[in-house]
Amino acid sequence: MNTASINEDGASGTASGSGAEPRWLTDREQRVWRSYVHATMLLEDHLDRQLQRDAGMPHIYYGLLVQLSQAPRRRMRMTELAKGAKITRSRLSHAVARLEKNGWVRREDCPSDKRGQNAYLTDEGFEVLRRSAPGHVEAVRQAMFDRLTPEQVDQLGSIMRVVADALEPSDPNADLPWLR
Amino acid sequence: MNTASINEDGASGTASGSGAEPRWLTDREQRVWRSYVHATMLLEDHLDRQLQRDAGMPHIYYGLLVQLSQAPRRRMRMTELAKGAKITRSRLSHAVARLEKNGWVRREDCPSDKRGQNAYLTDEGFEVLRRSAPGHVEAVRQAMFDRLTPEQVDQLGSIMRVVADALEPSDPNADLPWLR
């Protein structure tokens, strides 16, 4: 499936519709794109199910607990947590509400900024993490690291860093410094 | 964020908890994994928003229309469509219901199998695709192909094929032929 594929004019050269002629993907690029979309979707589904089964939460929620577990005093400002997980504050709000119901996370007012909230990992939450971590690494290994050569692991790292850097929702004017 | 990270015993060798000692990720692997998770999440969010804005549907739904547009007579059995998109039949059912409301897809009974349904792309659906394809390829290019060298594109293809093959939900007994 996916992407362009409405490349009805065969090749790639001349002018036709409104605006400039789109730069369609080559066959090779289309194949890579399809593999990428399928692999990422299969892997995310796989990990979601694995964690839902073994830890009672989806992959993203697990990632939030991990992040908290590594923070000083196991607590973090909501916004920092959201940035670290690459999700919106709204999504995080809903997520933390759910994790709070489970007793795995709690909120507290931030002393230095009255608007702020800290989320912190409870002992119970830490325990869930400790129990489910081995199964999760194993799943990640089996799906990815055990199947790739060390060179491929490095390549994947470089590639994903490029993609992430391109999309990091930093200040949208970051590359338009002359605008302010 | 992510994965193991509850590696409280530092190194990786000896026995401790129940079962075998988990094979934690190395630092390098953890960094790659974090990049992977972040990049895939940022990219999927980006494309979802781009398509929601320009085509009025999420990335997956768009992929369904593309798949239909490439099928003979622009129609496909539901199960085939689900397999092609790597989603469950349930999810597809809901998705097609929504696309049907938009007038982009319709269902018809399959003549050869009374249980079956074909989904087909309407002219309206095709038109939406035709209009939004250029913007979508452009988004994919900007986020990925314009930033990677041809070598990296090949590497990504190989890597993603390995991962997808590992997870393809083919018959779970496929590698246990002696069981039946």
Place this chain on the structure above:
DNA sequence: GCGATCTAGTTGAACCTTCAAGGAGAAGTA
């Protein structure tokens, strides 16, 4: 100090996904 503006975080509604259950027809077995 004071008003305009910005940031932190939450909320509810609409939408999407998952899961378990179920109806109906096909296919295998005897």
Place this chain on the structure above:
DNA sequence: TACTTCTCCTTGAAGGTTCAACTAGATCGC
């Protein structure tokens, strides 16, 4: 034929995500 089993697809409920709107507190400019 009758029975079991399997496949195709749908459904409803529960839970997750998105989007826009909103409150409250910080910050900036004067």
